[in-house]
Amino acid sequence: xxHDPPPLAEWLxxxxxxxxxxxxxxxxxxxxxxxxxxxxxxxxxxxxxxxxRGHGYKNMxxxxxxxxxxxxxxxxxAKAPSFTALVVLTLALGVGSSTAIxxxxxxxxxxxxxxxxxxxxxxxxxxxxxGAVVSVSWPNxxxxxxxxxxxERIAVSRHSSFTMTGHGQARRVLGRTVTGSFxxxxxxxxxxxxxxxxxxDAPGAEPVAILSHAFWRAQFGEDPxxxxxxxxxxxxxxxxxxxxxxxxxxxxDYDLFTSVGPFTRNPxxxxxxxxxxxxxxxxxxPGVTERAAADELQQIARQLAQEHPATNSGLNTVMSPLxxxxxxxxxxxxxxxxxxxxxxxxxxxxxxxxxxxxRGASRQHELAVRAALGGRRTRLLxxxxxxxxxxAAAGGAIGILLAAGMLRLLLGVAPAETPRLDEVSxxxxxxxxxxxxxxxxxxxxxxxxxxxxxxxxxxxxxxxTRTAGASAQSHRLRRGLLVAEVALALILLAGxxxxxxxxxxxxxxxxxxxxxxxxxxxxELPRGFDDDAKRAAAAGELVxxxxxxxxxxxxxxxxxxxxxxSSWNSVFAARxxxxxxxxxxxxxxxxxxxxxxxxxxxxxxxxxxxVFTAADRAASPPVAVVNETLARTLxxxxxxxxxxxxxxxxxxxxxxxxxxxxxxxxxxxxxxxxTPLQVYMPLAQEPPRxxxxxxxxxxxxxxxxxxxxxxIAGVSPEMTxxxxxxxxxxxxxxxxxxxxxxxxxxxxxxxxLVLAVTGLYGLVSHGVTERAHExxxxxxxxxxRRDVVALVLRGGLSMTTAGVILGVxxxxxxxRGLDGLVFGVDPLDPATFAAVVTGLVTVALxxxxxxxxRATRIPPAAALRAD
Amino acid sequence: xxxxxxxxxxxxxxxxxxxxxxxxxxxxxxxRELEARAGRRVSRGALYTTFDRLEDKGLLRWxxxxxxxxxxxxxxxxxxxxxxxxxxxxxxxxxVRRLWAGLDARLNDPGRG
Numbered sequence: 001x002x003h004d005p006p007p008l009a010e011w012l013x014x015x016x017x018x019x020x021x022x023x024x025x026x027x028x029x030x031x032x033x034x035x036x037x038x039x040x041x042x043x044x045x046x047x048x049x050x051x052x053r054g055h056g057y058k059n060m061x062x063x064x065x066x067x068x069x070x071x072x073x074x075x076x077x078a079k080a081p082s083f084t085a086l087v088v089l090t091l092a093l094g095v096g097s098s099t100a101i102x103x104x105x106x107x108x109x110x111x112x113x114x115x116x117x118x119x120x121x122x123x124x125x126x127x128x129x130x131g132a133v134v135s136v137s138w139p140n141x142x143x144x145x146x147x148x149x150x151x152e153r154i155a156v157s158r159h160s161s162f163t164m165t166g167h168g169q170a171r172r173v174l175g176r177t178v179t180g181s182f183x184x185x186x187x188x189x190x191x192x193x194x195x196x197x198x199x200x201d202a203p204g205a206e207p208v209a210i211l212s213h214a215f216w217r218a219q220f221g222e223d224p225x226x227x228x229x230x231x232x233x234x235x236x237x238x239x240x241x242x243x244x245x246x247x248x249x250x251x252x253d254y255d256l257f258t259s260v261g262p263f264t265r266n267p268x269x270x271x272x273x274x275x276x277x278x279x280x281x282x283x284x285x286p287g288v289t290e291r292a293a294a295d296e297l298q299q300i301a302r303q304l305a306q307e308h309p310a311t312n313s314g315l316n317t318v319m320s321p322l323x324x325x326x327x328x329x330x331x332x333x334x335x336x337x338x339x340x341x342x343x344x345x346x347x348x349x350x351x352x353x354x355x356x357x358x359r360g361a362s363r364q365h366e367l368a369v370r371a372a373l374g375g376r377r378t379r380l381l382x383x384x385x386x387x388x389x390x391x392a393a394a395g396g397a398i399g400i401l402l403a404a405g406m407l408r409l410l411l412g413v414a415p416a417e418t419p420r421l422d423e424v425s426x427x428x429x430x431x432x433x434x435x436x437x438x439x440x441x442x443x444x445x446x447x448x449x450x451x452x453x454x455x456x457x458x459x460x461x462x463x464x465t466r467t468a469g470a471s472a473q474s475h476r477l478r479r480g481l482l483v484a485e486v487a488l489a490l491i492l493l494a495g496x497x498x499x500x501x502x503x504x505x506x507x508x509x510x511x512x513x514x515x516x517x518x519x520x521x522x523x524e525l526p527r528g529f530d531d532d533a534k535r536a537a538a539a540g541e542l543v544x545x546x547x548x549x550x551x552x553x554x555x556x557x558x559x560x561x562x563x564x565x566s567s568w569n570s571v572f573a574a575r576x577x578x579x580x581x582x583x584x585x586x587x588x589x590x591x592x593x594x595x596x597x598x599x600x601x602x603x604x605x606x607x608x609x610x611v612f613t614a615a616d617r618a619a620s621p622p623v624a625v626v627n628e629t630l631a632r633t634l635x636x637x638x639x640x641x642x643x644x645x646x647x648x649x650x651x652x653x654x655x656x657x658x659x660x661x662x663x664x665x666x667x668x669x670x671x672x673x674x675t676p677l678q679v680y681m682p683l684a685q686e687p688p689r690x691x692x693x694x695x696x697x698x699x700x701x702x703x704x705x706x707x708x709x710x711x712i713a714g715v716s717p718e719m720t721x722x723x724x725x726x727x728x729x730x731x732x733x734x735x736x737x738x739x740x741x742x743x744x745x746x747x748x749x750x751x752x753l754v755l756a757v758t759g760l761y762g763l764v765s766h767g768v769t770e771r772a773h774e775x776x777x778x779x780x781x782x783x784x785r786r787d788v789v790a791l792v793l794r795g796g797l798s799m800t801t802a803g804v805i806l807g808v809x810x811x812x813x814x815x816r817g818l819d820g821l822v823f824g825v826d827p828l829d830p831a832t833f834a835a836v837v838t839g840l841v842t843v844a845l846x847x848x849x850x851x852x853x854r855a856t857r858i859p860p861a862a863a864l865r866a867d
Numbered sequence: 868x869x870x871x872x873x874x875x876x877x878x879x880x881x882x883x884x885x886x887x888x889x890x891x892x893x894x895x896x897x898x899r900e901l902e903a904r905a906g907r908r909v910s911r912g913a914l915y916t917t918f919d920r921l922e923d924k925g926l927l928r929w930x931x932x933x934x935x936x937x938x939x940x941x942x943x944x945x946x947x948x949x950x951x952x953x954x955x956x957x958x959x960x961x962x963v964r965r966l967w968a969g970l971d972a973r974l975n976d977p978g979r980g
Contacts (some may be wrong), residue, residue: 028934028941029894029911035937036895049912 091395094348097404124280129314151292154282162233193242200259273311315585332820371680390447396438415736486803499742512666514603518727526718535687589677604663798850926952
């Protein structure tokens with residue numbers, strides 16, 4: 001029987017011995033000997049000794065000299081601790097910050113979704129003629145499903161939240177309602193029990209649910225007997241038929257997935273004009289391109305528009321890879337941060353190169369001696385490379401530690417809704433990135449100085465003049481690198497400056513309401529509040545109970561609140577306006593039922609007419625309050641008071657409401673979005689099941705949380721309270737992306753500034769030392785102090801100016817990348833650029849002035865003697 | 868004419884084994900033969916370094932021949948002593964002979980009589 005040597009040892013040999021005939025002989029000898037001895041230990045010992053000590057035929061990789069260089073490098077670093085610390089820290093900063101950002105970018109943007117062949121998964125939805133995504137209507141999905149040929153399967157699903165009762169206290173659970181094709185499409189099987197199937201889509205089918213692993217553990221203690229049990233979720237009882245594998249996650253963490261069957265009977269779901277939140281996911285057939293699939297979907301959309309013009313004209317089907325759709329919003333932020341961190345890493349490298357060149361220049365003598373004693377150029381070069389790689393390794397190691405810390409900080413400030421944030425960790429890919437970054441820094445940027453310094457011949461040993469040719473050359477290189485550093489610093493400063501302006505703008509923005517001392521929360525009414533009267537009464541009682549609490553000065557309820565936006569966006573018609581010929585011209589407004597005190601509690605401005613009062617009851621004449629944007633859009637130059645409008649399609653029956661007031665615009669869908677058309681109506685006339693409770697407090701709003709929650713529980717213990725936040729927190733969360741960008745860019749820009757300025761100081765200062773003789777001569781010949789200062793400053797300023805010009809050009813080129821992130825300020829804002837340039841030049845001047853002043857203090861006689 | 872290069876003891880042993888093995892003078896065989904005849908166990912590293920040194924001195928040469936199945940067909944080196952190497956060996960032997968001459972009786976080695 002033939003024995004094979006340990007595969008790993010074999011691989012190492014193949015990998016690290018140069019592949020040539022000589023080494024084939026060595027490996028052959030080893031193999032032959034191994035088969036005779038049959039000792040794996042022997043083979044390992046021989047292989048390792050071959051690799052590390054190079055005992056073999058000539059020209060083998062020998063690590064002996066490398067080891068020697070390494071020991072020498074360590075000794076020389078110990079002799080220059082401040083230089084070493086500076087280089088290592090600079091590298092650590094560069095590597096650490098870039099690795100931290102890379103970890104996030106990798107987890108959120110780059111790593112494939114955790115589904116089999118996830119690159120074939122496509123997100124599918126419908127969009128109206130203005131391009132706004134409106135979700136897929138159920139009948140359209142049925143047609144799409146049978147007509148399409150590009151996908152193996154398509155499925156739709158929607159976010160649903162349920163109130164779960166019957167298992168301890170009522171609680172809100174997050175669910176996703178899915179069609180039977182959903183799990184087969186994404187390619188996931190339950191770990192326990194069965195999947196949801198096509199049969200579960202039928203209107204009469206028994207409602208079934210699959211639990212997430214986490215929910216199964218938390219709620220049922222991982223009891224395998226859970227299958228077949230019933231869950232009371234709102235209006236239906238769902239039978240548990242399966243449990244998903246641990247770690248499974250679709251878009252976000254869900255407690256459970258339910259079948260769509262219980263809802264398909266609903267007439268409003270079967271209305272083709274209703275888009276009720278379903279979004280599609282499809283798995284492309286192998287070999288079908290995205291382009292072809294998108295074309296086919298559009299073709300089907302056109303067919304449907306012809307067949308059902310009333311509901312489908314102007315409607316299009318849109319598609320994009322699931323992964324890119326998922327991270328759409330964060331892409332810009334992350335790419336900007338990644339770009340910024342790339343710039344920082346580059347600066348760290350440039351700085352290190354600069355330091356190494358300076359050191360190389362001052363070591364010319366040592367290198368010259370070695371060259372004179374017969375050191376070959378390649379050997380010297382190797383020595384210098386080993387030094388820079390050692391520095392890089394140390395910098396990389398500290399950088400990785402730094403990255404771990406930074407990552408924790410970044411995750412703390414990252415917008416909470418960033419998808420896949422929980423997948424972020426310092427994983428293998430991040431470590432690989434860190435090591436690569438460090439090694440590339442060490443080798444590429446160690447190479448310049450090494451090439452520079454190794455040109456040393458024996459000559460400088462003999463003639464040690466101050467202006468050796470090599471030194472002048474290294475100066476030119478250093479000056480060039482410094483210009484690059486100033487330019488890069490300016491780019492980061494400009495980015496940070498723009499984010500400062502953005503954030504200042506956002507925080508001082510007129511939101512149209514008063515956010516201070518406001519506590520907000522969502523309350524879901526449980527089963528039993530099925531008819532309008534009961535819901536209206538419950539809402540009234542909730543508001544009254546909260547209002548009575550000591551510390552609360554005002555309380556209100558509404559379907560939604562500013563900044564958060566509303567999920568009830570509907571077409572509407574105005575009685576005095578003609579019905580637009582095209583469906584997609586029909587106006588859409590956010591519909592918001594509110595209690596009478598809503599506007600007052602939020603501190604909103606009444607522009608005309610009146611707001612709601614307790615007299616606006618279910619039975620009283622239907623009324624509405626519109627926002628300024630709606631009034632201006634629909635009735636420009638006309639008084640909206642007394643006009644009538646109706647929610648829903650114009651040809652359908654509905655309640656005409658008389659407009660009784662106009663209310664000031666508020667920032668409704670976040671600070672950066674334009675205000676939509678809004679129609680407010682009395683809660684008593686349109687009571688929803690989900691409520692937002694607002695409480696204005698005289699005390700810090702957070703402190704009222706517990707008493708308000710218990711007041712709500714006092715109305716009904718089955719009411720579930722969620723998303724308890726102060727309005728300040730809501731505002732703050734809405735600008736979390738910008739804040740994170742500012743924080744990161746700000747920190748990076750500060751580091752960049754320090755790097756550039758210390759680099760400038762070092763270079764100018766070094767120049768003064770080298771030119772002490774010349775300056776002495778000049779002063780002896782009658783140069784004034786200010787001439788000397790001007791001489792030195794000129795040198796520093798010329799570099800700064802060149803850097804600023806390059807930097808402004810670079811920042812202008814890159815500023816478009818900030819488009820999605822800046823708000824209320826032009827990415828090319830002259831004021832920001834001027835401020836940044838002024839700041840940078842001022843700091844640079846100060847950095848040059850210190851050495852300049854020192855230059856004027858050189859006594860001419862001393863300078864001349866120094867020769 | 869210059870005298871052939873001086874040989875160290877181990878170098879001499881290696882060259883002698885190569886001469887002895889003739890058409891079977893491959894690396895592993897040389898190691899084994901040294902162990903068997905000279906009773907010294909040599910590390911592979913030391914042996915190969917010596918091959919390199921002898922080659923540098925022009926005392927040893929080699930050519931590669933196709934490998935056997937025992938080494939997965941990887942090629943092997945067949946060593947041979949160069950004429951200079953043979954001259955060195957002869958010179959070394961002559962030195963030893965001259966040094967030994969007339970000492971047999973005094974060293975009283977029964978084996979050599």
